[in-house]
Structure formats: structure tokens, C-alpha cells
Amino acid sequence: MTPIGIAQILVFFVIVLAITKPVGAFMFRVFEGQRTFLHPIFRPLERLIYRVCGIQEGEEQSWIRYSASLISLSIFSFLFVYVMQRFQGHLPLNPMHFGTPKAPSFATAMTPDLAYNTAVSFMTNTNWQSYSPDTTMSYFTQMAALAVQNFVSAAVGIAVAVALIRGFARHTVKTIGNFWVDVTRCTIYILLPVCIVATIFFVWQGSIQNFKGPVTATTLEGAAQVIEQGPLASQEAIKMLGTNGGGFFNANSAHPYENPTPLANYVQMILIFALGAGLTYTFGMAVGDTRQGWAIFAAMALMFLAGVFICYPSEQRGNPVVNKLGIDSAYTGSQPGGNMEGKETRFGIAQSALFTTVTTDASCGAVNTMHDSLTPLGGIVPLFNIQTDEVIFGGVGAGFYSMLLYVIVAVFIGGLMVGRTPEYIGKKIEQKEVKMAIIAILSTAFVILGFTALSSVAHFRATGYWNAPGAASSNTNNNIAHGFSEILYAYSSGAGNNGSAFAGINANTPWYNLTLGLDMLVGRFLFIIPALAIAGSLAKKKLIPTTSGTLPTTGGLFVALVIGTVIIVGALTYFPALSLGPIVEHFQMLSGKLF
Secondary structure, rough: OOHHHHHHHHHHHHHHHHHHHHHHHHHHHHHOOOOOOOOHHHHHHHHHHHHHHHOOOOOOOOHHHHHHHHHHHHHHHHHHHHHHHHHHHOOOOOOOOOOOOOOOOOOOOOHHHHHHHHHHHHHHHOOOOOOHHHHHOHHHHHHHHHHHHHHHHHHHHHHHHHHHHHHHHHOOOOOOOOOOHHHHHHHHHHHHHHHHHHHHHHHOOOOOEOOOOOEEEEEEEOEEEEOOEEEHHHHHHHHHHHHOOOOOOOHHHHHHOOOOOOOHHHHHHHHHHHHHHHHHHHHHHHHHHHHHHHHHHHHHHHHHHHHHHHHHHHHHHOOOHHEEEEEOOOOOOOOOOOOOOOEEOOOHHHHHOOOHHHHHHOOOOOOOOOOHOHHHHHHHHHHHHHHOOOOOOOOOOOOHHHHHHHHHHHEEEEHHHHHOOOEEOOEEOOOHHHHHHHHHHHHHHHHHHHHHHHHHHHHHHHOOOOOOOOOOOOOOOHHHHHHHHHHHHHHHHHHHHOOOOOEEEEOOOOOHHHHHHHHHHHHHHHHHHHHHHHHHHHOOOOOOOOOOOOOOOOOHHHHHHHHHHHHHHHHHHHHHHHHHHHHHHHHHHHHOOOO
16 A cells, blocks of 8 residues: 555545534434525425425325335336336437437347346436446436436435434334425435536536537547547436446446546545435434444444455555566556556546445445456455445445444344343334344345356356356356356345446346346345334334443444444355355465466
């Protein structure tokens, strides 16, 4: 590692720490219906939406009605995006004529299975893309279908987190808020204003925002290069703030239009963490003890720092196989050294490793470096981040309610240690809450490992060997350990609603489109529904006074207990699979016998 690289990481963390309190306090006021500095501007719009949609602002819902409202919106969102993709050839703002007989030869057909996969992906806030956006989607589809879902799916995730927070904060009530009000307020007062400012910033930095068709340029070598254009900057803002991650271009945030400068790269990472970090302070304010929120923040922060300081030195050391060839891989003032494969020179290794860790700590999935080109230990960090349900700051809401489920498990374990009924913030954690938390955690593991096993066996049977030469049905660019990692990462990313990939896998096949779609649905809704059930159960309970036997949940011991629970559950669940992928690949690399 280099001093400047370490400084970049630490400065980023300090900025996230500095904005956590103001962001969290603002979000608390928004969801409590309190007046903010944005109300003079957006309150009339909020009232108009309620009036047009028939929403009763003062009416609250039980967890069952809250869940039903969420599912109904999700079903509508899926159908809306699916239909728009299938009929994009008949819709405006389609300069490339995608979906029509005039489509260019390099265009990707929007088949039913691909449209299903994409609709599920954006509805669940996963934004997995089995296609290259700039050769598949019209501008209208990108804006009216995909970008709209970036707002909606992000607002849904935050609404669930807020509902679960209310479950802890309230007592002896049967309601956890109003889903429609929560989604509306989140969109109007949080997502939209920040995205307007961020869009202007990205345009200033060099991102494009237009409706022009592609232009052809002549390179220095005399070849013709097609340069795509489009309404990019506005989608880049919500892609990051909403931890969506779906790129306008196939290269995602490695593309100079999506991520033009190191400053833009830094701001994008801050946007990814901003709301997830802020929710920890929102939680503390809601339960009347901000120390509770800071304890959760501390657990997230320590796991984040551990991940980035594993990934960064792994990439900075580089590949010993390459080093043995006599290539200078040490850092000097004139060259970065290390493993620069798949990375942008304008970001370097430190910001690439930081971005990799941040985007997989959150359920974002945007990438500024190709994860498929990471060293084995560098690649295991984003993979394990996702497999722990992205509790480290996490996506907009998704990471925080995932963390609260792990907190429930941690408190339950702590209760077993001292031999008494576990309590957390004045609420008894009983059988129902623990069962719901376990269902959520195990459901993602089931689909990740199950579909990885099925796909690996099917791949092996189709080729007779991992990527045998000339095997037409092969779906991965690599073989043995790394090929397995590509499959494992794909299903981990889908179930974790992340969307990034070890990009060496060709996932645009009926099998992967259908199974990854199911993978995303399970990872989204079998986490959300148990979380809301827990919220409803906790809201009904009476507050229990703190006694000398109550487990303290604001100190270092509790932070260590939560971190230990997350790591142990993740390790026990996924270590055998990780051993077959990045761990064995690491030892192959050390031995110089990469296949």
C-alpha cells in the first residue's frame, strides 16, 4: 500500500462519518412528517400526489397491509418494465431503432427471458444486466422504465428499513406506518433533490446529458469508432444514491462518460454510502438513544475498513506469476505497480479497491474496475461482502434492515450466553423474531448455493470439462476455480440484490436469465417480508425496563458480538464454496499453476 492510497481511503471514511448525523437527522424528520427546509418547495407536490392517488396521509397500516402494498407496487413495476422493453421498438427516443427491423447488427434482441430478467432486476433494486445497455435499450426505455425503477426500488428499500425502525421504536401499537406515504416522502424529499444536484455536478465533471444518436469518430489508427450518447448524467445520480448500479454503458462506472474524473469517482462512492450510513443515526433518534445507532455504525465501519484493507494490499502486491516474469510491479512515483489489469489508470489501485469494497458493502453493483480481473484475495472481499447480505452500510434500506436482522440473531446468542430472555432496546426478542430472521438469512444462502451447484453441474456436463477447448455451450471465460467463482458470484450478486459481476460469465441465456430472476426475487422478498413481520411483532410489545442483567447494546462488547455473528454465519455458510473458488485459486496463483 502507498501513503497516498491509505490517505484516500481514510479521507473517504471521515467524509462518510461527517455526513452520517445530518443525513440521518434529516431522514428522521422526513419520515416523522416534520417540517424541513425542503417543505416550502416540495410539500405542494406531496399533497398533489396524495390527492391524485387517493392516499390518506394520516392512515397507518399493519405489517400485513404494509407488505401487501409493497408487493402490489412491485408487481405493477415488474409488468410495466417488462412490457416497455418488449415494445420499445414502437416507442419514441429510439435513435438506434432497437426492437425494430432497422436495428444495427450488433444490437442484442430483447427476448422474453431477457426482458423478464431485466424487469425483475430493476424492480428488486438489483440492476443485474445480462446485456450491454448501449446496444439493447432505447433512451425512452432507459429513462421511463429503468431510471424510474431506480427511484421506486430505492424508496421501497428505505421504506422497509423505516418500518422496521418503527417496530423497535414503538410499543403496544398494531401499525408500522403507511407504505405509500413513506415511498412518496422518500422520493420527493430525499432521492429527488439530491439527484438534481448530483446530476448538475456530473455534467460539470464531464458526463453527457442529451438525446442525440451515436456519432462516428476516426481514431489515430484510422479506424472508425462509434461513440454512444444519451441522457446519462441524470441516471448516474440515482444509480449511485439509490445503490442501483445499473450502467448506461456496459463498462459501467469505468466508462469516462459515466465516471469522468477522480473527483466524480469520489462523489459517487460517497453517494453510495450516504443514505445507508445516515439510517444508523435515524435509528438512534427513533429509539431515543443515538448511541444505539452509533454502535451499529461502528460495527459496519470496522467491517468496511477490514474489507478495504484486505482488498487494497492484495491488488497492490499484484500477481506473483507476473512478477516472476521480471516485470516491475513495485509502486514508484511514475507507475502504480501491483495488479492494474481491469482498472482505469485515472483512478489507480487505491480508488479501484475502495470502489470495489464500497459498491459491494452496499447493494449497489456499480463498478469502476472489472471484478473478474481482481486477484483471488482481492476478489473474495466483494464476494463475501455480498454473501453477508451486504450489512456493511448496505443499500438504501436493504443493508440496514439486513443488519438489524443480524442484530436480532446476535442478541439471541448473547441471551443464550447469560441464560436469560434476550432483549434489545426495551423489547424481548422471542421465538417469532428469531425465526423470521433465520428464514431471511437462510433463504439467500439456499438460492445462492443451490443455483450455483446446479449451474456448475450443468456446465460440467455440457462441456465434459471446465471450458474445454471448442466447447460451444461454455458460459464462462475461465476454467476450474475462477470459472466456479464467476458462477458463484453471479448468484450471490442476484440474491444480494447487488448486480455486479465477475464479468467473465455469459449470463444472457434462458437458464441464467430465469434462474437469476428467481434468485433476485427470493433475495428481495424473503428478506423484506420477514423484516416487516418482525416490525409488526415488535411494535405490539411493551417496553421492558433496563436491569442489571440486560445486555448492554451500546459498547464495544456488543459491537464485537454483532461483527462476530455476521462473520461466523457467513463463514459457516459459504466457506466450502469459497474454498472451491477464490481460496484455491489463491494457492494456485502462489504456486504459479493458474489454469
